[in-house]
Amino acid sequence: IFSYYMILNYQLYILESYIGQSKTAAAATISVMSVVTMVVALIGSLTSGAISDKLGRRKIPVNIASLLLAIGYLLPWVMKTSFSMILFAGFAGLGYAVYGAVDQALNVDVLPNKEEAGKDLGILNIATTLGQTAGPIVTSALVGMAGYNLVFPVAIAFAVLACIFIQMIRSVK
Structure with a gap:
C-alpha cells in the first residue's frame, strides 16, 4: 500500500516533471492509465x-501482487516514457487489485482471536x-x-520488503 501510493498520488507530476509531458498530454495519458487500471483491477x-x-x-498471491507492483515501478524508472506509465498502470493496478482481494483474506486468517475480529480489522485498516x-x-x-x-x-x-515480511507469517500458507 505504502509503495503504491508513493507513485499513484504523483502520476500527474511524474508525467510532467519526470517524463516531460505537457499538461494536456499528461491528462490524456492519465485518462488511458485510468482505463487500464480499471480493466486490470476488475480482472x-x-x-x-x-x-x-x-x-x-x-x-503466494500476495507476494505475486507485491512483485507485480515492483515491476510496475521499475518500468517508468528505466524507460522514462508515457508508455512506461501506462505499463505501470497495468502491472501496478493488477498487483494492487490482487493484493486488495487476497490480503484481506490473509488478514482474517492471521487474526489471533476471532471474537475480537472487528477490533483487529479496524487496527489493520488504520x-x-x-x-x-x-x-x-x-x-x-x-x-x-x-x-x-x-x-x-x-x-x-x-x-x-513486503514480500519478505509476508513470508515471515508462519500461521498461514
Whole structure:
C-alpha cells in the first residue's frame, strides 16, 4: 500500500516533471492509465480471491501482487516514457487489485482471536490508511532531495520488503 501510493498520488507530476509531458498530454495519458487500471483491477479483483481460495494459499498471491507492483515501478524508472506509465498502470493496478482481494483474506486468517475480529480489522485498516498517507509524504521528501529518480527504487524496495515480511507469517500458507 505504502509503495503504491508513493507513485499513484504523483502520476500527474511524474508525467510532467519526470517524463516531460505537457499538461494536456499528461491528462490524456492519465485518462488511458485510468482505463487500464480499471480493466486490470476488475480482472484481478474478481479472479484472485477465487484462485487463492482454490489453491488454499494466501501468501503466494500476495507476494505475486507485491512483485507485480515492483515491476510496475521499475518500468517508468528505466524507460522514462508515457508508455512506461501506462505499463505501470497495468502491472501496478493488477498487483494492487490482487493484493486488495487476497490480503484481506490473509488478514482474517492471521487474526489471533476471532471474537475480537472487528477490533483487529479496524487496527489493520488504520495501518492501511497510514500507508496511503505516508507514501506521498515520503515521495515529496525524496523528490525534494533527489528528484523522481530516487522515488522508483525506493518504492521497489518497499514492495520487495513486503514480500519478505509476508513470508515471515508462519500461521498461514
